[in-house]
Amino acid sequence: MKRLALTALLLAAGWGASALAVELFPPPDFSGTDYEFPPTQVYAARPAWLEYLDMAVLAIGLGVTAWLVLRQRHRRWLVAMGVSSLLYFGFFRTGCVCPIGAIQNVAAAMVDDSYAIPLVVLVFFGLPLLASLFHGRTFCAAICPLGAIQDMVIWKPLRIPRWLDHTLGLGAWVVLALGVLFAATGSAFVICRYDPFVGIFRFGGSFRMIILGASLLAMGLFVARPYCRFICPLGAILRVTSRVSRHHASVTPNECIQCRLCENACPFDAIDPPEKPAGAQRRRGKRRLAGLLLATPIIVAVATGLGWLVSGGHLLGMQWESNLSRANFTVNLHDRITAERAGTVEGRTDASEAFYATEDPLEQKLARLNAQTAAIKRRFRWGGLAMGAFLGLVIVAKLISLVVRRTHEDYRPNRALCLACGRCYRYCPVEQQRRGNLPDSEIRQLDRREDA
Amino acid sequence: MAENRNDRPTRRDVLGRGARVAGCVALGGLAAGLLGKRAAEAGETETVWQIDPYTCVRCGNCATNCVLTPSAVKAIHSYPICGYCELCFGYFDPVASAPTTAAEDQLCPTGAISRKRVEEPYYEYTVDYDLCVGCGKCVEGCTRRGNGSLYLQIMHDRCVNCNECAIAVACPTQAIRRIPAHWTGPWPEKAPADWPGEWFRGPDDYVPYIFKRGHQSPRRDVDHITGEEGQ
Known part of the structure; x- marks a missing residue:
């Protein structure tokens, strides 16, 4: 692209030289008159203070x-x-x-x-x-x-x-x-x-x-x-x-009394109920975790392969023609020019026309375009590979977080999912007590803690 | 934390603190690295989108692809290059019935260009930005057959500075690039480098007029107004 822009510049400069000699319509000489050029209308600068x-x-x-x-x-x-x-x-x-x-x-x-x-x-x-x-x-x-x-x-x-x-x-x-x-x-x-x-x-x-x-x-x-x-x-x-x-953020300002009033307060399902995984559950969790860890290499490998494939890589004799790299301008132009030269498409697009319009020898331009496209496609393939591996690990992490159950006693916001919107606050009687809206006796009635 | 009865940090607390510190260090390192690179590049802070008229082929996408209606792109007129022609190719429709100033003979679909006689046979042409929609028809006419004194530019009092310019996405020649925000003159003569994020290294690279006499943007094979081929 750099080369393309430079070519355009050189082209413009070349024209400049020729046009200076014979201008299409020589600008009139107003030097003897009282006519003054109006200022070229330019755009106002974007105010920087707004960004601060x-x-x-x-x-x-x-x-x-x-x-x-x-x-x-x-x-x-x-x-x-x-x-x-x-x-x-x-x-x-x-x-x-x-x-x-x-x-x-x-x-x-x-x-x-x-x-x-x-x-x-x-x-x-x-x-x-x-x-x-x-x-x-x-x-x-x-x-x-x-x-x-x-x-x-x-x-x-x-x-x-x-x-x-x-x-x-x-x-x-x-x-x-x-x-x-x-x-x-x-x-x-x-x-x-x-x-x-x-x-x-x-x-x-x-x-x-x-x-x-x-x-x-x-x-x-x-x-x-x-x-x-x-x-x-x-x-x-x-x-x-x-x-x-x-x-x-926490549901309750103080200690949770397990009244369960906040259970349905969250529109995002981000409140975790108390959890006490007992023996059988715990063992099942461990079994699942072990199985998951064994499956991890497979999950990551499959995801990596998929990432490589969707971004244009060869895999097991497969290759996806309209892969992700087609979103790139240069790759797209390259494919278009190739198709036009092979005669598989009719006509020209604005982009291909502009490509042909620059003055460099066509072979040189094509070689440049091919080299640029190859470089971008390579970046896509390796980037896609990394993307696949990353997403594989994300899936594994997600599964692990579902299998591993930790003991906790209170109703509390799930730290990952809680958007801190504050909807649950008013559902909590302890919060209402803090605000002076509920007498202590009501709280005692709602208290469902085992030791209460 | 508070749940802990005997106030000794649990394993989770320690791990959490470690992760927090790691997160802060990572963010700080990233910011320092990117800022350091930026400082090495140039003293500029902010960037804005602008059209490189040397690369612009006046396809008309500017008028239709901007997130704003009408587009933030307008046709700018550089008077010293203008031939002040009576028969202006940016003003008259090439297939007009007669060279009158009647609306049907004008090239501009919104009648944004007005003219005023300076002296026989010279006319001064002015673009009304309130009417201009940035379709680039006048620019094509002037560049293809005239001196090329009209060119398209993004007006920064209108542009909302999208992170990804919608016109840049639709531009067939990648003529829309980011330039330093403080730059209020027309396009710097030195052509910018790679997309995305080309960058000029300092004020020395700037030339205050893009279309100095004789400079023109590229002409293409097909005339966008008449559909004719050949120059």
């Missing part, structure tokens, strides 16, 4: 949300916070840049040395992750405009079967892996391209964008925050970081 404001709003927002989630424990203020974020990041700043999309910029910057990442993008990527290491998913709770808009339409949340919930949850990892692969190969920012809500924030966009957003919102009436749980690639990363967070 964005960073400040993000940092302050994360701090305030952590305070609301952990100290104030106030759902209503969290809703207000979410609405403000939706208005600011969503409708005012039109959704770009967001931490979800920033994953791709970081991936591109890590792989491509010529890619310089803007400071604002780096901050947007880093701050929510850092915050989640200390306070849980506070970004999801009230800062993310995509989350906020979905949170607002939750109407009658259905309880999704556990197995379906876990399976769909893997979707976020797939989106993450694909997003990183396409960004790292310099092909596309697919996470941004299929962002469902940005069209709504901008009151316009492609048909696909609006349809995707509207259907996710419609689905969100019954399946709470579907994008966050099943698609969002940042959510996938935050599930991991939030697991080890220093502090985390």
